[in-house]
Amino acid sequence: MQRVYLDQAATSFPKAPGTADAVYRYMTGCGCNVSRGSYAGAYSAEELVYDTRMQLCRLFGAEKAAVDPKNVIFTKNVTESLNILIKGLLRPGDHVLVSSMEHNAVMRPLVQLEKQGIRFTRVPCAEDGSMDPADAESRIEKVTKAVIMLHASNVCGTVLPAAEIGNVCRAHGIRFILDTAQTAGVLPIDMEKIGADAIAFTGHKGLLGPQGTGGFLIREDLAAELEPLITGGTGSISHTEEVPDFLPDRFEAGTLNLPGIAGLNASLNWLLSQTEGSILAHELMLTERFLRGMEEAEEAGLLRIVGKHGTEGRTGVVSIVPTQTDPAELAYKLDEEYGIATRVGLHCAPSAHRTLGTWPGGTVRFSFGVFNTEREIDEAVEAIKRMLV
Helix, strand or coil, rough: CCCEECCCCCCCCCCCHHHHHHHHHHHHHHCCCCHEEEEEEEHHHHHHHHHHHHHHHCCCCHHCCCCHHEEEEEEEHHHHHHHHHHHHHHHCCCEEEEEECCCHHHHHHHHHHHEEEEEEEEEEECCCCCHHHHHHHHCCCCCCCEEEEEEEEEECCCCHHHHHHHHHHHCCCCCEEEECCCCCCCCCCHHHCCCEEEEEEEECCCCCCCCCEEEEEHHHHHHCHHHHHHHHCCCCCCCCCCCCCCCHHHHHHCCCCCHHHHHHHHHHHHHHHHHHHHEEEHHHHHHHHHHHHHHHHHHHCCCCCCCCCCCECCCCCCEEEECCCCCHHHHHHHHHHHHHEEECCCCCCHHHHHHHHCCCCCCCECCCCCCCCCHHHHHHHHHHHHHHC
């Protein structure tokens, strides 16, 4: 049975050409640490890491936002990045806004911080996952410190109005932190146009790199406000036990995932060589093809499409709810009988599912990537129809 991988929103597969080879080359040909050796191999590793920071600046349009490579901080994933930003910025008495579509990468740290006197307000989104920026602006308080928001839903693919929210934040003098887990590498992201003070990213989804890689880009003035979440050795200013006050060392204690960064460097090289907009166009073409097939089944009363029915204002993530069987059963049979991999359940986003009207049963999620094909989409559509009729 030929496998069909439609769980790109969880992690991309396959990875970009050259990614695995780059990890192997680092492990077998370099293997050195960064900032902890005065020899050629260590310098080579440092050059690799610096080049990867520059690639990320280019990808996110960071230069226009006065963000240079030292303002790119590496972490092991977007969740760690958001924890550093949220817990480093907020103090008792602060208030933040989030969307009602958030992933637990944002919600769990905030719920945890409620016990320390930090409050948050969920800006309600529509049943298709969309947000009206005016609804966010009307909920700003005198003590509101930031808006912390995902760029697109991991449940239904709806894109939130990041640039409009950035304008609201600038008008009110509050911070804007954007979670690009589902959009980096697919949607165009310009840090200056969006007005973000920090952009959190992960390497293993749309950036087509290895798991265990991620980070954030941060403006200098916001970085000065943050208390580091993790501290320790950095290989720099080793004569003192004080935490470095300069970037990126202030937020990069301990050894980086250098094999992963080598792989991310290769995947970014491939991504940045592609025609602008081509990856998004391909994924939305597949999404439209899938939606057309699902609309026929929806009209027959076999399922419900969750979120937007068209391709405008969305990514290549589609959730459905079967009407005559449990979502988990459908997902299991897709895998067992047809070799089609999906994601079923609540997708670490209970707030989003409440917004979308799919709580507590959840959905079956199909997510498409640059290496998926029309044939795979057609196979999935036909398999779903056969099982639901």
